[in-house]
Amino acid sequence: MEQPPGFESQEYPNHVCKLKKALYGLKQAPRAWYGKVAQFLQFFGYIASSADPSIFFKRSGRAHVVVLLYVDDMIITGNDDAEIARIQEDMSVRFEMKKLGELNNFLGLEVERVKDGIFIGQQGYGKRIVDRFGVHQGKVHSTPLDTNIRLKRDEGSLLANPRPYRSLVGSLLYLTITRPDIAFAVGLVSRFMQEPRKPHLEAAKKILKYVKTTLGMGLMYKYNAKVSLHGFTDADFGGDLDDRKSTSGFVFLCGDTSISWCSKKQATVSLSTTEAEYKASTLAAQ
Numbered sequence: 001m002e003q004p005p006g007f008e009s010q011e012y013p014n015h016v017c018k019l020k021k022a023l024y025g026l027k028q029a030p031r032a033w034y035g036k037v038a039q040f041l042q043f044f045g046y047i048a049s050s051a052d053p054s055i056f057f058k059r060s061g062r063a064h065v066v067v068l069l070y071v072d073d074m075i076i077t078g079n080d081d082a083e084i085a086r087i088q089e090d091m092s093v094r095f096e097m098k099k100l101g102e103l104n105n106f107l108g109l110e111v112e113r114v115k116d117g118i119f120i121g122q123q124g125y126g127k128r129i130v131d132r133f134g135v136h137q138g139k140v141h142s143t144p145l146d147t148n149i150r151l152k153r154d155e156g157s158l159l160a161n162p163r164p165y166r167s168l169v170g171s172l173l174y175l176t177i178t179r180p181d182i183a184f185a186v187g188l189v190s191r192f193m194q195e196p197r198k199p200h201l202e203a204a205k206k207i208l209k210y211v212k213t214t215l216g217m218g219l220m221y222k223y224n225a226k227v228s229l230h231g232f233t234d235a236d237f238g239g240d241l242d243d244r245k246s247t248s249g250f251v252f253l254c255g256d257t258s259i260s261w262c263s264k265k266q267a268t269v270s271l272s273t274t275e276a277e278y279k280a281s282t283l284a285a286q
Contacts, residue, residue: 001016001017001019001023001026002016002017003015003016003017004017030071033071033072034053034054034069037069037095038053038056040091040094040095041056041067041087042056044058044087044090045058046058046065046067046087054068054069054070055067055068055069056068056069058083060080060083062079063078063079063080063083064078064079064080065077065078065079065080065083065084065087066078067087070106070107073106073107075103075106076088077103108122108124108125108174108177109121109122109177109178110122110123110124110218116220116222116223116224117220117221117222117223117225118220118221118223119218119219119220119221120178120218120219120221121178121216121217121218121219122174122175122177122178122179122218123215123216123218125174125175126175126211126212126215127215129168129171129172129175129208129211130208130211130212130215132171133164133168133171133205133208135205135208135209135212140213141206141209141210141212141213142210142213143210144181144182144184144185144186144206144207144210145185145188145203145206145207146206149203150241151188151189151191151192151199151200151203151241152241152242153191153192153195153242154197154242155197155199156197156198156199156200157197157198158195158196158197159196159197159198159201162193162195162196165193165196165200165201165204166193166196168201168204168205168208169186169189169190169193169204172186172189172204172207172208172211173186173190175211178218178219179211179217179218180251180258180261181214181217182207182210182211183249183261183262183263184247184249184263185203185207185210186207187247187263187264187265188203189203189204189207191240191265219257219258220257221254221255221257222255222256222257225254225255225256225257226255227254227255228254228255229252229253229254230252230253231250231251231252231253231284232250232251232252232253233248233249233250233277233280233281233283233284234248234249234250234277234280235247235248235249235266235270235273235276235277235279235280236276237270237272237273237276238269238270238276240265243269244269245265245266245267245268245269245270246265246266246269246270246276246279247263247264247265247266248262248263248264248265248266248276248279248280248283248284249261249262249263249264249280250262250280250283250284252284262283262284264283266279266280
């Protein structure tokens with residue numbers, strides 16, 4: 001590390017400092033922090049998930065505890081209250097921690113415990129982007145896009161300043177974390193970030209108006225829902241009017257609620273509806 005201002009050595013002005021441990025802001029600091037926490041949790045019997053290394057779990061019979069690590073934020077949940085209290089106490093001894101109580105907000109996601117289960121949404125975030133981009137009046141919109149909409153790359157006049165469009169689409173992309181109903185529509189308008197035009201902006205604003213109409217929508221995980229996994233896939237055929245590539249889509253549900261979904265343009269042109277459908281199925285199976 002370069003010598004910090006005010007602490008330069010007069011004798012060795014061109015020397016650098018050798019660090020004894022990672023400092024906040026270094027390139028390797030996130031990895032060093034993760035390694036430290038992972039080693040600590042593994043010492044107490046927690047196993048990192050093979051699907052997501054930031055999730056750790058510990059099982060003992062029917063009791064299980066899950067720890068989610070995101071940078072320096074952590075969620076601890078499970079059905080073993082004694083183990084949860086124990087790992088919290090052990091971690092507070094090793095690390096400087098602040099307990100924030102029952103989870104109600106995480107990375108812009110609102111978590112609400114209601115009578116029938118747990119509701120996860122982004123109503124506050126949705127309202128902020130509605131206010132930010134000035135969508136306050138207008139008729140009620142029951143769908144994110146018109147069913148007959150056909151957007152093309154070079155149709156309509158170029159926007160004088162593309163930055164507001166890019167900001168709007170980026171904000172809508174984050175909203176798809178809890179809103180699978182807008183995933184396809186947002187994916188469609190995100191294809192024109194390089195040179196957005198007036199029809200693209202109108203379509204993006206239409207999505208935002210739909211969001212305003214449906215601010216209270218989100219994911220409802222019911223307590224007594226049957227734990228059964230179902231997956232569905234679909235694809236259009238040559239839906240992109242510029243390059244005739246198709247779009248894949250899938251959704252997985254646990255019980256009656258979505259847990260994973262995707263709408264993605266295919267990388268190559270499909271020569272038949274069957275080929276497009278197979279590509280969508282492959283994407284879902286990965």
